[in-house]
Amino acid sequence: LPVILLLLLGCDDYLGSDKVMDKCGVCGGDNSTCRLVSGLFRHSLTKVGYHKIVEIPEGATKINVTEMVKSKNYLALRSRSGRSIINGNWAIDRPGKYEGGGTMFTYRRPNEISSTAGESFLAEGPTNEILDVYMIFQQPNPGVHYEYLLPSETHTRQEPNHSSRPL
Ligand SMILES: *[C@@H]1O[C@H](CO)[C@@H](O)[C@H](O)[C@H]1NC(C)=O
Ligand SMILES: *[C@@H]1O[C@H](CO)[C@@H](O)[C@H](O)[C@H]1NC(C)=O
Ligand SMILES: *[C@@H]1O[C@H](CO)[C@@H](O)[C@H](O)[C@H]1NC(C)=O
Numbered sequence: 001l002p003v004i005l006l007l008l009l010g011c012d013d014y015l016g017s018d019k020v021m022d023k024c025g026v027c028g029g030d031n032s033t034c035r036l037v038s039g040l041f042r043h044s045l046t047k048v049g050y051h052k053i054v055e056i057p058e059g060a061t062k063i064n065v066t067e068m069v070k071s072k073n074y075l076a077l078r079s080r081s082g083r084s085i086i087n088g089n090w091a092i093d094r095p096g097k098y099e100g101g102g103t104m105f106t107y108r109r110p111n112e113i114s115s116t117a118g119e120s121f122l123a124e125g126p127t128n129e130i131l132d133v134y135m136i137f138q139q140p141n142p143g144v145h146y147e148y149l150l151p152s153e154t155h156t157r158q159e160p161n162h163s164s165r166p167l
Contacts, residue, residue, distance in 0.1 A: 050135070053075075056132075057150065067144050070116050079132075086161070095111075099128075
């Protein structure tokens with residue numbers, strides 16, 4: 001019987017290379033060039049209105065802000081320069097794609113009665129300015145999980161070696 005070898009294409013574009021993209025987007029990398037920042041916002045709020053949840057710094061990638069369960073609250077996003085990106089000024093936007101901070105956000109609001117999933121924002125980044133995530137609070141907050149990747153400080157690009165040796 002013929003033996004069929006199936007060679008997979010590695011992220012380096014070589015057939016049969018087993019290199020895969022690490023979580024930082026480096027082909028064959030060891031996850032060391034970025035760090036994950038994550039948290040759960042579960043403060044109980046009392047006043048109806050906009051409350052800041054988290055600040056997403058410049059340079060963030062793989063951004064995921066997700067409400068733990070469906071609620072009557074809404075997520076909102078604005079740039080530090082003051083531009084509303086999603087759900088600003090008490091106007092609720094439709095789910096969809098919204099450009100802001102140099103990246104494209106996908107805003108989801110699962111609407112089916114049967115769904116218990118909450119709202120979410122996802123973006124690949126990198127962001128080019130600070131973005132602030134808010135909750136438009138109307139009922140007890142079920143918790144909002146957020147995460148993003150930042151370039152790792154210990155792997156900042158090395159300065160070229162300015163040799164002082166005579167040529
Ligand atoms: C990098 O992280 C991913 C996801 O957390 C993991 O599956 C993978 O094994 C890690 N790679 C290395 C080289 O540690
Ligand atoms: C975003 O985060 C939520 C909550 O942790 C998780 O259930 C979901 O799978 C994540 N989405 C992506 C695309 O990573
Ligand atoms: C810069 O040069 C010094 C002396 O030659 C060497 O020890 C060092 O490793 C070099 N650094 C880089 C980043 O090449």
